[in-house]
Structure formats: C-alpha cells, structure tokens
Amino acid sequence: MASDTALKPDKRLTPKLAITKAINLKLPWISLTIVSFILLCACLAPIMAQHNPERINMADRRIAPFETVEHPLGTDVMGRDMASRMVYGARTTVFISLVALATGAFVGSILGMIAGYKGGWSDILIMRVSDAALGFPTVLVAMIIVTLLGAGMGNIVLAVVITVWARFARMIRGDVLAIKEYDFVTSAKIAGVSTPMIIARHIFPNTVNTLMVITSLQVGQVILLEASLSFLGLGLPPGAPAWGIMVSEGRTVILEVWWLALFPGLAITIVVLAFNFFGDWLRDTLDPKLRRA
C-alpha cells in the first residue's frame, strides 16, 4: 500500500497537470475553436445576428462586404443582411445535422446490434438492406425522398437518416460480432440475463467508442449532403437562411454580387474541414484500429 500512497499526489488533477494532459492529447485546437464557434452561432443566433435574416429591404440591396458597420458582410440582391443570414445558416446546418445524425445513429446502432447479436435471418436481411442503402449515391436517395414527400426540414432529416443509418449498422454489427464472444457475455447468458438486458448493459457500452468515432466522421458528410440538397432546391423553401440556398441564390448573379456565393460556400468548407479534422483526431485517440477503415 506504500506505493499507493506514493502515487496519490500525482493523481490529483492540478491545473498544471490538466494542461499537460491536454497537451499530451494533442487536441485539435483550431478545429475545436471553429466547431465551438459554429455551435455558439447556432445557439445564440437571435442575439448574435444584427438583423432579421429574412427581412427584405430593397433600399439597402447589394451593399458590398466590409463597407458599412451596419452590414459587415454586405447585403444580398434583396437587401437582406449577409452576416445575419450566415449566423442563422449555421443554426440551420447544426440543427439539421444534429437531429439527422442522432436519429441515424440511433436507428443504425439498434439494427446493427440486432444483426450482430441475433445473426441468422435478421442479420442477412439487415445487411442486404444496408447494402442497398450504401450501394446507392446518397444525393439521389435524398432527392427521391424529398421529391415524393415534399421539401421541408423534416424530410431533409429523413433523407439524411435513410442514407446514414447503414454506416452505423455495419460498423456496430462488426463490433457486436466480436463483443458477443467475450466471456462476460457468456456469463451473463448463463446467469439468465434477458437478451435486451445483455444488449443494453453488456454489448452497447462497448460500442460507444465506435459510435462516437463514426458520428464525428459523418458530420462533415451530412453537412455537405444537406448543403447539396438545399442548393438543388430540394431542401428548405427558397429564401430560408441555409448556406446551400444562399450559394444557389448567389449563383445567378455571381459576376456582379460575388460575395453572395463566396461566404456561405467558404463557411461550409471550413466547418466540414473542422469536423473532419476533429473526427480524425477522435478516431486516432479512441479507436486506432479504425484508422484503415
């Protein structure tokens, strides 16, 4: 026990130790800053935006960026404030991605766990359906759904979920196949624990790392998918503050009003980059064996 007491002072988390630990983790600081800033924009959009993002003001249209304090990023062809639209666009992006990813992860993990744990027909069925879902260009699937059910936030989310769940199902199934062979699962079975309980208490906690890694790696893809749908006019109604819609609005007037398409596109690129770097870091930290996947 002497060694135990000797170790104790080291284990206490002093500020100095916390900083060393953080440095040792090699946190992706730039990505984290960008991601936090976007989340902040999404939460505080009504406070951060100077103007109503959808208020049309023809008197102030086509103001170039960096010219007035009133409109730091300029205004669009209808006099709507670009900066405010950008901030609300962040909100749209974060909201759709968050809801869609959470739902996709939930549905995908449950199906993945069933497929991996039960095996047999349910496994074959779920894996073939996920093959079909993966084996098909995501934008097209999303386009079909949005067309048949109409545009709108709920249907974009549905479109993303349908294209995203299969990835979760596959990876989680792979994990479960390995986990269910462990002795603690066998012991639980022998002890008479019910199947749902085994899945919830013994299998699921061991898939959390994979779940987090896939989620963070998928965020960028989901943001791009949502932006593409908005751009093609299959997402939110025209005029809504979404980055994809803003790029599309700027496309026709790109020669005179270049900033309309430039800023939202740049924002998408930077945010996706940040999430991708963060996802890579999380994967390397939590689950190095996924590196080649």
Add this chain to the structure above:
Amino acid sequence: MKRFIVVRLAQAALTLWLLSLAVFLSVHLTGDPAAYLLGPELGSQEYEQLKKNLGLDRPLIVQYGDFMWGLTHLDFGRSAVKGIPARDLLLQRLPATLELALSAFVLSIIVGVPIGILSAVKRDTIFDHFGKLFAVVGIAAPSFWVAIMGILLFGAILGWLPTFGRGGLDHLILPACVLGWASMAGMVRLARSSMLEVLDSEYVKFARIKGLKESLVIWKHALKNAVIPVLTFGGLTLAGLLNGSVAIEVVFAWPGIGRLMLTGIQTRDFPIVQATVLAAGFFYIVTALIVDILYAYVNPRIRYD
C-alpha cells in the same frame, strides 16, 4: 474463386431487386401519380380516365408485375411531360454523363495517384503537407460551390474557359476538374497510405539492405504493389462520381442524366425518375461488383470472407 463470384453476383442481383422495389413502392405508395399530374383543379372524371390510361386502377401487384416486365426489356414507360419513352431520353443523355464521369475519373487517377505516391515518398516534407492539404480541402469543399467559384475565376475573370453547356474539349475541362477534385482527394489519401504501408514492408527493407538504389526500390519494387489497391478501390470512386455529378451538371448546364433526373423530380415525371434512378443504381452496383471481384482476384485472402 468461382463460389465467391457466384455469391457476389447473387448479392448484386438482390440489391438491384431491392432498389427496384424501393423505387416502385416509393412512387406508388407515397402519393398518387395521377393526382400529381393533374393538379387539384381537374374533375374526377378526367382523373379516373387518366388513372385508367396509366394503368393505375389495377391492383398494386398487377402493376408491379407490369413494372418488372417492363424492366426486363428496358421499358420504363413514357415521359408524361415530353411524351416520348423515358428510355430514349435516358439513352440520349447517357453519353454526356459518361463523358463527364470518365474524364473526371481519369483526371483523378493521373493527378491523384502521383501526388499520393510522392507524398508518401517525400513524407513530412512541404510536398507531403501540400498533398494532404489538397486532399482534405477537396473532400470538404462542396463541389457545387467550387464549380461556381471556378466559373467566376476561369470563365469570368480570366476568360480562359467556357462556363456552360457541352461542346468541345474546352467545355469539358472545368466540369471535369471540379467533379474530379473530390475523388482526386480520395485517391491522394489512398495512394499515400498504401505506399507508406508498402515502404514499411519487409521486402522493401530487404531491397534497401541489398544496397539497391533508392529510386529503384521506390519505383520498381514498392510502386507496383502500392498501386494495386488504389486501382481496384478507384473503381468505387468512378461509381461515386455519379453522386456529385447532379449538382455539377446543374451548375454547368451539362445535358446529362443528373439534370434529367432533377427535372424529372421537379416536374414529377415518374417514368423519368424511375429510369434515371434505376440506371444510376445499376451503374453503381455493377461497378461495385466488378471492383469486388477484381479485388478478390488480386488479393486471395478475402475471397471466402
């Protein structure tokens, strides 16, 4: 190997069938095609008539049989908007999409693979960092935005390239580069990691110990093995190019399948939607199948997985 091919063929067929079923059901269950076509203001008699003409008054299972029978000889029905068979429209637009996708694919290989290989060989130099940056930005930037910026820069400001429509080689350059960049990025990553792995292998170390010249080790011994997975997996990129081509075709007014699909969707022209979606799915699934078989051929270890 034979068994593997048979199993994969059966899987591909099953996936294709699931896809066709999904297309059929999504058109017939989520709404009434006849009601879409007529709009709300028309009378019930015309509605019944149209339903009869389209064969929508029969039981669903009969309609499905008809649909499947049509598929076996590539009959997707008549475009409700243009009045000509959807197959003819599809075949008319197919060459443009194939031209764009293949050029983008070739570009991504001849540019992406060398950059990836050089990145690995010159690891942690400025060249490597540049290669990685090129790749990560290519994956993160939305292609429709890159396309617009490309039009602004090369079309409007510099005036080097035409910015819309299909024509000679000059019309192809900008769309192909934009579409190719994202998959190029994937190639760079794949080539880099594959080359790094090979450079770390025993036989490359042995070649070095033997005292072979470094250039010979890299270009003769390592390169051959590093390129194999790149080329096989590269096939999947080709299939994925269709994903990106919809937005690119829209931005560049490229007369391909992607734009046909989008107009079909906007005008609720279901035969067009069915034809384009099934064609795209068929293209993807068959490419994936070929890649799988090629890969199993090259790498025997995965055959009986």
